[in-house]
Amino acid sequence: GGGGGAQQQNLPIRNDRNKGFYVEGLTTHQCITADDAVRVHSRGLSHRQVRAHNLNEQSSRSHCLLTLHVESKPAVGAAPEGEPESRAQTAGGSSSSGGYRRFGKITFVDLAGSERLKQTGNTAAGAVWETGNINRSLFALGKVISTLSGRRAGDLSSSQGHVPFRDSKLTQLLIDSLGGRGRSLMIACCSPAAASTEETLNTLHFASLALRVRSKPVIILDPADQLVVDLRSTINGLKADNRRLSSQISTLIKEGIVPASAGAVLGGGGGGGASGGGERGGRRNNNLSATVNVYASVPGG
Numbered sequence: 001g002g003g004g005g006a007q008q009q010n011l012p013i014r015n016d017r018n019k020g021f022y023v024e025g026l027t028t029h030q031c032i033t034a035d036d037a038v039r040v041h042s043r044g045l046s047h048r049q050v051r052a053h054n055l056n057e058q059s060s061r062s063h064c065l066l067t068l069h070v071e072s073k074p075a076v077g078a079a080p081e082g083e084p085e086s087r088a089q090t091a092g093g094s095s096s097s098g099g100y101r102r103f104g105k106i107t108f109v110d111l112a113g114s115e116r117l118k119q120t121g122n123t124a125a126g127a128v129w130e131t132g133n134i135n136r137s138l139f140a141l142g143k144v145i146s147t148l149s150g151r152r153a154g155d156l157s158s159s160q161g162h163v164p165f166r167d168s169k170l171t172q173l174l175i176d177s178l179g180g181r182g183r184s185l186m187i188a189c190c191s192p193a194a195a196s197t198e199e200t201l202n203t204l205h206f207a208s209l210a211l212r213v214r215s216k217p218v219i220i221l222d223p224a225d226q227l228v229v230d231l232r233s234t235i236n237g238l239k240a241d242n243r244r245l246s247s248q249i250s251t252l253i254k255e256g257i258v259p260a261s262a263g264a265v266l267g268g269g270g271g272g273g274a275s276g277g278g279e280r281g282g283r284r285n286n287n288l289s290a291t292v293n294v295y296a297s298v299p300g301g
Contacts, residue, residue: 013169021172041066053120061130063170064110074099100225107177114138140168149212181218186210
């Protein structure tokens with residue numbers, strides 16, 4: 001919503017398979033420096049709706065979210081994830097231009113506080129409507145945090161109960177922050193006034209639930225780079241299997257369980273041919289596995 005004399009315009013929240021929940025029509029500005037981001041933030045705050053009441057002359061009448069989309073890339077010559085420094089310049093097309101691109105999102109949220117009409121004195125129709133919306137969205141956020149507080153890190157499966165992210169626009173936009181793929185930090189603002197004791201206790205209870213939410217952050221890469229990383233991981237796993245099987249067959253030969261001639265299956269005794277590549281290497285791996293299984297069963301036969 002808009003404020004400060006600007007014309008209000010309700011923007012719908014959409015759900016996209018790739019982007020998740022987002023506000024359709026919301027402007028995005030490229031920020032090269034921190035000062036650029038501060039200027040955009042100030043411009044956004046000028047549209048925030050505020051209203052005076054008995055407790056606050058500048059009371060926020062809505063929640064405020066500032067989202068920074070961050071793209072980073074290692075310096076030229078840095079080794080890709082899982083690769084030694086010596087291979088940094090030649091390992092894949094992405095590394096030649098400075099490494100894999102990583103994407104992240106930081107969302108700063110200023111929550112409007114829960115209110116009671118008898119304390120604020122807001123009796124105008126618009127104020128009552130605003131108070132109701134604020135309290136409902138905070139209640140929905142509390143349900144989400146309460147549900148997540150007893151789950152394992154990053155586990156959103158329905159087997160542990162439904163997480164009501166869709167119950168409010170606020171929780172829809174915070175699903176990436178609270179869903180377990182990132183880290184969340186909550187700052188609870190409490191009043192020392194005795195008259196606010198009940199609200200202070202409610203706030204501390206709310207924050208204690210948020211403290212128990214477990215997360216398991218993940219690195220988000222460009223899809224093409226992610227494919228390269230996955231393939232490298234698969235190749236490294238296969239190489240490890242090759243070394244393990246080669247060591248096993250060498251041990252069996254040394255102990256006399258497998259005749260020395262079985263080394264010919266590997267293309268040259270012991271583990272010499274276990275790292276063969278391509279289709280030929282694949283056949284060697286299959287033969288190696290079969291040899292270990294057959295000869296290992298001989299002593300008990």
